[in-house]
Amino acid sequence: MAGGGPAGAAAALTLAHSGAEVVLVHPDAPPGWRVGESLAPSARPLLERLGVLDRVGTDGHLPYYGNRSAWGRATLTASDFVRSPYGPGWHLDRRRFDASLRAAARDAGVRHRPGSVTHLTRAGNHWRATVSGAEITAPYVVDATGARARLARRTGARLVHTDHLVAVTALLPNTGQGGGGSATHENATEHTSLIESTPFGWWYTAPLPSGQLVVMAVTDADLVREAGLRTPDGWWAALGRSRHIGARLPARTRPPERLAVLRAGTSRTLPAAGPGWVAVGDAATATDPVAARGITSALSTGMAAADALTANARGDDEAIRRYAGQVTEVHTEFLHARAACYRTERRWDTPFWLRRRRPPSGPDEPHRRGTAPGPRPAADGG
Numbered sequence: 354m355a356g357g358g359p360a361g362a363a364a365a366l367t368l369a370h371s372g373a374e375v376v377l378v379h380p381d382a383p384p385g386w387r388v389g390e391s392l393a394p395s396a397r398p399l400l401e402r403l404g405v406l407d408r409v410g411t412d413g414h415l416p417y418y419g420n421r422s423a424w425g426r427a428t429l430t431a432s433d434f435v436r437s438p439y440g441p442g443w444h445l446d447r448r449r450f451d452a453s454l455r456a457a458a459r460d461a462g463v464r465h466r467p468g469s470v471t472h473l474t475r476a477g478n479h480w481r482a483t484v485s486g487a488e489i490t491a492p493y494v495v496d497a498t499g500a501r502a503r504l505a506r507r508t509g510a511r512l513v514h515t516d517h518l519v520a521v522t523a524l525l526p527n528t529g530q531g532g533g534g535s536a537t538h539e540n541a542t543e544h545t546s547l548i549e550s551t552p553f554g555w556w557y558t559a560p561l562p563s564g565q566l567v568v569m570a571v572t573d574a575d576l577v578r579e580a581g582l583r584t585p586d587g588w589w590a591a592l593g594r595s596r597h598i599g600a601r602l603p604a605r606t607r608p609p610e611r612l613a614v615l616r617a618g619t620s621r622t623l624p625a626a627g628p629g630w631v632a633v634g635d636a637a638t639a640t641d642p643v644a645a646r647g648i649t650s651a652l653s654t655g656m657a658a659a660d661a662l663t664a665n666a667r668g669d670d671e672a673i674r675r676y677a678g679q680v681t682e683v684h685t686e687f688l689h690a691r692a693a694c695y696r697t698e699r700r701w702d703t704p705f706w707l708r709r710r711r712p713p714s715g716p717d718e719p720h721r722r723g724t725a726p727g728p729r730p731a732a733d734g735g
C-alpha cells in the first residue's frame with residue numbers, strides 16, 4: 354500500500370479488518386497546513402464502518418453546518434445539513450485527520466513503513482516495490498499516492514485530465530474562532546463553507562480549527578496571470594472585488610504574505626485497477642473541489658478496493674475488474690453533475706465559463722445533461 358492519505362488509510366484498515374497482512378508505505382509528513390478541509394456529513398457512515406467515527410469526533414475538528422453560495426446570481430443561497438440524516442460534517446484539521454486514520458490502521462495491525470515507493474516491477478504473480486533502497490514483495494499493490502497516481506502509471510495506466518484547475522490559496526486569521534473546535538462566534542453561519550462565482554472562476558472560504566480561514570481563488574492554470582492572482586497584492590485586490598467572500602473576513606484583516614498555488618484539476622486513471630493492483634482515492638479519480646467530495650470518495654474507493662482485493666484473494670477473478678468499472682461509473686456521473694453545476698452560471702462570457710459551456714470533446718466528457726446539483730451542496734449527503 355503506497356500513500357497514507359484518507360484513501361490509503363481506509364484501504365489499509367479495511368484490509369486489516371478482513372485479516373490481511375498490510376504494509377503501509379507513507380513519507381513522514383512535513384509540518385504545516387494541508388488542503389481539503391470540508392468533510393461532508395455523508396462521510397460519517399464510512400467513518401463508522403471503518404471504526405473511527407468516535408476518534409474523528411473527538412479530534413477537535415470544527416462542526417460544518419452547511420454551505421452558502423452565490424452561484425448563478427449575486428445573492429447568497431443557503432444549504433444546511435439540518436436535513437441530512439447524518440448530522441453536520443466537519444471542517445477538518447487535515448493533518449490531524451489523516452494521522453488519526455493512520456493511527457487507527459496501526460492499531461488494527463497495519464505495519465507502517467516511512468518513505469516512498471520509488472520503483473515497482475511485476476515478478477510472476479508478485480510485485481516488487483522499492484522503498485528507501487529496500488525491497489518489499491507483495492501479491493497486491495494499492496496505489497493511494499494521490500492525483501498523480503504514481504504507481505498505477507508504472508503499470509501502464511494513463512492519467513486522463515478533464516481540466517487544469519488550480520486554487521490560489523491563502524490562510525488568513527479568523528479572529529474570534531478556533532482553539533480545538535471551541536468556536537466562539539455567535540453566528541453559526543461562520544461554520545459553513547462559502548463559495549462565490551466570479552468572472553475568472555470562483556472564490557471559496559471555510560474556517561479551520563487552527564483559528565484561521567482558508568481562502569481560495571479557483572481558476573484554470575493558464576488564467577491565473579490574466580486574473581491578476583499571481584501576487585498577494587493582486588490576489589487581495591481581486592478579493593476586494595468579491596461581494597461575499599471579502600465580507601466574511603474579520604475587520605482589519607491584512608493581505609496575505611504568501612500564496613500557495615495548488616493543483617485542483619479533475620482527472621482519472623484509466624484503468625483504475627488491473628491484475629494484482631488497484632488505484633484508490635485521487636489516484637483513481639480526482640474531482641473538482643467545487644463538489645467537496647474528494648475525501649468521501651477517497652474513503653469509499655479505499656474501502657471498495659480493499660473489498661475487491663479480499664474477494665480476489667478468495668477466488669473471485671472478476672472482483673478487481675468490477676471495482677475498476679465502478680470507478681468509471683462514479684466518475685462519469687461526477688462529470689455530468691460537474692457540467693450541470695457549471696452550466697447554472699451564465700452571467701459571464703469569460704474564458705473560464707465559456708470553456709465550461711463547450712460541447713463535450715472526448716470520451717471522458719459527459720454526453721448528456723445531468724441534474725444541476727449546485728456548487729458544494731452537491732456533496733452534502735443530505
Ligand SMILES: Cc1cc2nc3c(=O)[nH]c(=O)nc-3n(C[C@H](O)[C@H](O)[C@H](O)COP(=O)(O)OP(=O)(O)OC[C@H]3O[C@@H](n4cnc5c(N)ncnc54)[C@H](O)[C@@H]3O)c2cc1C
Pocket residue numbers: 355356357358359360361378379380388389390391392393468469470471497498499500503520569615616617618633634635636640642645646647648649651
Ligand atoms: C484546492 C483543493 C481543495 C479541496 N477541498 C476539499 C474539500 O473541501 N473537501 C474534500 O472532501 N476534498 C477536498 N479536496 C480533495 C481532497 O483533498 C482529496 O480528494 C483527498 O486528499 C484525496 O485523498 P487521497 O488519500 O486519495 O490522496 P492524498 O490525500 O493526496 O494522499 C496521498 C498520499 O500519498 C503520499 N505519496 C505520494 N507518493 C507516494 C509514494 N510514491 N509512496 C508512498 N506514498 C506516497 C503523499 O505524501 C500523500 O500523503 C480538495 C483538493 C484541492 C486540491
